[in-house]
Amino acid sequence: MKIEQIYTGCIAHAAYYIENKGEAAIFDPLRDVIPYMEKAKNDHATIKYVFETHFHADFVSGHLDLATKTNAKIVYGPTAKPGFEAIVAKDNQEFKVGDYTVKVIHTPGHTMESTTYLLIDETGKEHGIISGDTLFIGDVGRPDLAQHVIPGLTEEILAGHLYDSLRNKIMPLNDDLIVYPNHGAGSACGKMMSKETTDTLGNQKRTNYALNPELSKKEFIRVLLDGLMPPPAYFPKNVLLNINGYENLDSVLLKGYTAIPANEFKDFIDNKEVLILDCRDSETFAKGFIPSSLNIGLESNFAMWVGELVPDINHKIALVCPKEKEKEALIRLSRIGFDNSIGYLEGGFDEWAKEKRPIEKSIRITAQELFERLKNPKTLVIDVRKKSEFESEHIAGAINIPLNQLENRINEIPKKEPFILHCAGGYRSMIASSILKKHEITNFVDVIGGITEISKTEIPVTDYVCPTTLL
Numbered sequence: 001m002k003i004e005q006i007y008t009g010c011i012a013h014a015a016y017y018i019e020n021k022g023e024a025a026i027f028d029p030l031r032d033v034i035p036y037m038e039k040a041k042n043d044h045a046t047i048k049y050v051f052e053t054h055f056h057a058d059f060v061s062g063h064l065d066l067a068t069k070t071n072a073k074i075v076y077g078p079t080a081k082p083g084f085e086a087i088v089a090k091d092n093q094e095f096k097v098g099d100y101t102v103k104v105i106h107t108p109g110h111t112m113e114s115t116t117y118l119l120i121d122e123t124g125k126e127h128g129i130i131s132g133d134t135l136f137i138g139d140v141g142r143p144d145l146a147q148h149v150i151p152g153l154t155e156e157i158l159a160g161h162l163y164d165s166l167r168n169k170i171m172p173l174n175d176d177l178i179v180y181p182n183h184g185a186g187s188a189c190g191k192m193m194s195k196e197t198t199d200t201l202g203n204q205k206r207t208n209y210a211l212n213p214e215l216s217k218k219e220f221i222r223v224l225l226d227g228l229m230p231p232p233a234y235f236p237k238n239v240l241l242n243i244n245g246y247e248n249l250d251s252v253l254l255k256g257y258t259a260i261p262a263n264e265f266k267d268f269i270d271n272k273e274v275l276i277l278d279c280r281d282s283e284t285f286a287k288g289f290i291p292s293s294l295n296i297g298l299e300s301n302f303a304m305w306v307g308e309l310v311p312d313i314n315h316k317i318a319l320v321c322p323k324e325k326e327k328e329a330l331i332r333l334s335r336i337g338f339d340n341s342i343g344y345l346e347g348g349f350d351e352w353a354k355e356k357r358p359i360e361k362s363i364r365i366t367a368q369e370l371f372e373r374l375k376n377p378k379t380l381v382i383d384v385r386k387k388s389e390f391e392s393e394h395i396a397g398a399i400n401i402p403l404n405q406l407e408n409r410i411n412e413i414p415k416k417e418p419f420i421l422h423c424a425g426g427y428r429s430m431i432a433s434s435i436l437k438k439h440e441i442t443n444f445v446d447v448i449g450g451i452t453e454i455s456k457t458e459i460p461v462t463d464y465v466c467p468t469t470l471l
Contacts, residue, residue: 001018001100001122001127001128006035007184010304011187012183012184012301013187014184016130018100019097020097022044024048025095025097026066029063031059032062032331048097050063050066051102051130052080053115054076054111054113054133055111055239055243057145058235058238060241060335064248065249073087075089075095077113077115078090078104083243083245089115091105102118102119102120104117105117107131109159109163109164110140112153112161114141116129116131128178128179128180129179129180129201131180133181133183134162135170135210136184136193137179137198139194140190141162143155143161144225145189145236156221156225159220171213177201179198186301191228232304235307238313249334256330256339256342257327258343259346262347266358268318269358274317275316278296279296279320279321280298280322281297281299282295282429285430286362286364290359292438295431297430299427304336308404309407309435314339316341318341362446364446365447367456370420371459381397381398381420381422382398382399382401382421383400384421384422385403385424390465394451394462395422401413403431406432416443418445422451423451424450426448
């Protein structure tokens with residue numbers, strides 16, 4: 001069966017493309033739809049359907065733009081109530097794509113409309129399931145997202161529905177089916193997703209905790225909800241965009257792809273209505289940046305961190321980008337519904353520096369320099385990794401303030417006593433540095449390479465967790 005997984009690492013997202021006899025279908029597309037259209041064009045195929053597994057929370061889907069550009073029909077599973085024209089399929093309803101069959105399997109739990117699509121090839125053989133957020137590799141979708149949209153729908157109720165869907169709809173399927181999930185490791189839609197992005201259903205039955213046949217429904221709900229962190233603030237807003245519709249991407253790019261000269265860009269410094277978002281890598285940013293900038297580098301999980309750290313998706317954003325990366329930044333912001341970019345710094349930071357405009361720098365040290373500083377037992381270390389990472393291994397005596405909590409815990413940060421920041425590799429600690437600088441906190445340095453480089457030194461590490469706060 002011809003199926004292609006189109007994986008986008010920065011938001012740990014998988015879309016799928018199938019094609020047979022000149023007809024194609026896309027499952028859970030991203031908002032930048034041109035790559036899907038080009039695949040169909042190369043196959044001399046027409047995109048017939050856009051299948052959605054559910055109303056997504058972690059990204060804005062490309063269903064509307066794709067349907068507009070190709071005349072494809074949008075398909076949702078049972079109970080979906082989209083605010084636009086779409087087919088709301090019945091459980092077990094079948095759709096033809098060439099000689100392939102796509103069968104609807106309603107699997108509520110992650111959300112009430114969540115649907116798994118069973119793929120059947122031209123010979124009638126069941127090939128695999130596109131499982132959305134119902135079943136991941138090593139995990140299942142969190143059941144606490146739809147409750148933000150539907151009053152009275154608790155995470156416990158959804159978890160119970162998910163238990164039933166897995167036992168009654170997924171586990172009876174053949175072991176040799178291939179599981180094609182919507183996300184992989186790094187997504188906030190689950191707790192312990194594997195780095196693998198496909199597997200056989202049989203292997204998942206053997207290894208995925210959620211498919212353990214000995215788990216009672218009560219125990220399943222307890223295990224599923226245990227340790228579940230609050231979802232990023234942009235999740236419910238993305239759900240509503242996916243339900244109600246959104247501005248087309250072409251218009252968003254046209255608005256945001258505007259060069260702003262330095263003499264105008266300077267007005268954004270300390271302007272609470274406009275966020276200066278610097279997308280350069282951490283090492284480059286540290287050597288010089290515009291005051292009040294927030295650094296989130298394009299080289300990693302850019303969109304997810306913007307969504308985590310910028311609470312208002314409608315906030316005006318002015319970009320500082322690496323050369324010729326402006327459009328990429330705009331597209332990646334649009335994937336999570338941040339459509340209010342007003343433009344980018346003309347000529348980039350080099351032009352700003354050439355004009356001798358205000359510049360700040362961030363001091364960084366090596367892991368070996370940290371080793372020397374830690375000979376003073378009073379040296380304070382703040383680790384901005386996730387709680388789970390910290391609990392796995394950390395510098396003895398370090399304090400854990402996860403990056404996504406830093407803004408709310410800013411009062412815990414010492415204003416005079418020197419301290420040292422670090423993360424896993426230096427990406428998050430530079431984001432943290434830029435947040436602290438915005439709050440006029442400057443009595444710190446961060447560690448180049450983070451725990452990755454720290455682990456190569458003689459600095460003692462531990463998994464003993466106490467204390468976790470400075471207060």
